[in-house]
Amino acid sequence: MNITVIGTGYVGLVTAACLAEVGHHVCGIDCDQHKLDKLAEGIMPIHEPGLEAIVCRNMQAGHLSFTSDYAAGVASAEVVFLAVGTPPDEDGSADLSHVLAAAKETARYVQRDCLLVTKSTVPVGTGEKVEAVVAEVLASRGGSLCIHVASNPEFLREGQAVNDFLKPDRIIVGIEHAGDAAIFRRLYAPFNRNRDRLVLMDRKSAEITKYAANAMLATRISFMNEIGRLCDRVGADVEAVRIGLGSDPRIGPHFLYAGVGYGGSCFPKDVKALRATGLEYGEPLQVIDAVHEVNEQQRLRFARQVRDSLAACERPRVALWGLAFKPGTDDMREAPSRLLVDTLLQQGVSIRAYDPAAMDVCRAIWPDQPGIEFMHSPESCLPGADALVVVTEWLCFREPDWPEVERLMPGRILFDGRNLYDPELMRQRGWQHYCIGRGRPYPET
Numbered sequence: 001m002n003i004t005v006i007g008t009g010y011v012g013l014v015t016a017a018c019l020a021e022v023g024h025h026v027c028g029i030d031c032d033q034h035k036l037d038k039l040a041e042g043i044m045p046i047h048e049p050g051l052e053a054i055v056c057r058n059m060q061a062g063h064l065s066f067t068s069d070y071a072a073g074v075a076s077a078e079v080v081f082l083a084v085g086t087p088p089d090e091d092g093s094a095d096l097s098h099v100l101a102a103a104k105e106t107a108r109y110v111q112r113d114c115l116l117v118t119k120s121t122v123p124v125g126t127g128e129k130v131e132a133v134v135a136e137v138l139a140s141r142g143g144s145l146c147i148h149v150a151s152n153p154e155f156l157r158e159g160q161a162v163n164d165f166l167k168p169d170r171i172i173v174g175i176e177h178a179g180d181a182a183i184f185r186r187l188y189a190p191f192n193r194n195r196d197r198l199v200l201m202d203r204k205s206a207e208i209t210k211y212a213a214n215a216m217l218a219t220r221i222s223f224m225n226e227i228g229r230l231c232d233r234v235g236a237d238v239e240a241v242r243i244g245l246g247s248d249p250r251i252g253p254h255f256l257y258a259g260v261g262y263g264g265s266c267f268p269k270d271v272k273a274l275r276a277t278g279l280e281y282g283e284p285l286q287v288i289d290a291v292h293e294v295n296e297q298q299r300l301r302f303a304r305q306v307r308d309s310l311a312a313c314e315r316p317r318v319a320l321w322g323l324a325f326k327p328g329t330d331d332m333r334e335a336p337s338r339l340l341v342d343t344l345l346q347q348g349v350s351i352r353a354y355d356p357a358a359m360d361v362c363r364a365i366w367p368d369q370p371g372i373e374f375m376h377s378p379e380s381c382l383p384g385a386d387a388l389v390v391v392t393e394w395l396c397f398r399e400p401d402w403p404e405v406e407r408l409m410p411g412r413i414l415f416d417g418r419n420l421y422d423p424e425l426m427r428q429r430g431w432q433h434y435c436i437g438r439g440r441p442y443p444e445t
């Protein structure tokens with residue numbers, strides 16, 4: 001099939017590449033020329049394992065191309081995906097300006113009947129807004145072109161996006177015209193060989209399904225962070241609780257890790273947008289409010305506690321391991337490390353930081369910022385450090401060579417924001433080891 005994907009970010013580029021990989025002819029459109037120039041050279045604009053090989057292979061095979069020119073990019077498309085960003089507006093609601101602009105351009109330049117599919121995460125009712133914009137442009141063009149609007153929210157996880165797209169658990173599809181189901185069946189047939197993963201529903205339900213899924217996962221994280229605080233108070237171990245809780249098949253083991261709070265480009269924004277939708281429709285969502293509030297407190301609390309633990313040091317220095325919001329990605333959007341770094345810098349703490357993927361993104365966030373140095377390895381952060389702070393659970397931080405760490409850094413304070421290390425072992429080694437919900441309260445602030 002001829003497919004166009006508008007937006008070549010984390011979702012759009014993976015979608016375009018994976019659809020090309022199974023034989024569709026795909027054109028990716030983006031308004032960011034710098035990104036397109038990089039892609040033309042075979043340089044990936046994002047860090048996503050496995051993506052580069054698929055993109056390069058399919059560009060060479062002529063299955064995948066990129067352009068900033070809508071007229072050329074959408075002319076012959078049978079299916080057009082909208083995969084542009086939906087960042088939060090000031091009130092937390094999703095900013096739909098990119099989605100509506102891309103829909104408008106599609107309607108302006110498409111030359112055949114097509115299906116316009118929203119893959120971006122958009123609030124309930126957006127399908128109707130897109131339909132209205134499209135109808136207006138088509139009416140001004142005259143003629144008899146027909147564009148149906150469908151919803152097909154994306155569930156890929158950054159860091160595992162290629163695999164998630166090629167082997168989806170489910171493909172949620174919201175349609176308003178029964179005949180559009182056949183188009184989705186053809187489109188996704190290569191991903192559906194061993195069982196049918198399409199879950200068909202109406203468009204509004206599909207739009208809500210995406211927010212409900214992210215809000216549910218965020219709820220589990222905030223819930224465990226709250227249980228972790230209680231564990232700290234009473235001297236219990238949230239890790240034991242997690243294992244006990246997750247062994248119940250009705251609950252399951254996923255997303256039950258206490259930590260420094262959720263971040264990234266999706267959970268914070270989608271929780272806020274769902275909240276705003278509830279308010280807009282006169283149905284305040286109290287659980288969602290609490291999920292957001294607990295997360296804000298968790299991030300703030302961690303940052304303040306690291307800062308306060310260093311108050312007695314004359315020229316405090318921190319070694320920071322991990323900056324990306326989770327392992328496997330260079331995405332720094334709403335990463336908990338950002339608040340931590342800003343809080344420590346404000347307090348005059350010097351930071352040496354390392355992340356396996358996010359160094360370039362971080363240099364752009366804190367350009368020439370005095371007080372923070374970006375290092376080339378975990379070890380190079382350690383000399384002179386009073387405290388080691390671990391924020392992202394990359395594999396390379398999980399089993400440090402402790403004698404070597406102790407040789408390199410004078411301090412023995414460890415803030416373990418992901419509960420990576422055994423508290424008993426660290427105690428025996430003489431560390432003040434602060435983890436999350438493991439029975440050792442943080443120093444009170």
Ligand SMILES: NC(=O)c1ccc[n+]([C@@H]2O[C@H](COP(=O)([O-])OP(=O)(O)OC[C@H]3O[C@@H](n4cnc5c(N)ncnc54)[C@H](O)[C@@H]3O)[C@@H](O)[C@H]2O)c1
Nearest residue numbers: 007008009010011030031032083084085086098120121154
């Ligand atoms: N990142 C994820 O893990 C993830 C997962 C599921 C869903 N989503 C949703 O998918 C959407 C895209 O997210 P992302 O992380 O890929 O965003 P992104 O910021 O990485 O990419 C968006 C791209 O769209 C381009 N763009 C913006 N307006 C445009 C326009 N009018 N025409 C052409 N290109 C335009 C931008 O230049 C950018 O390259 C969001 O709604 C997000 O919530 C993201």
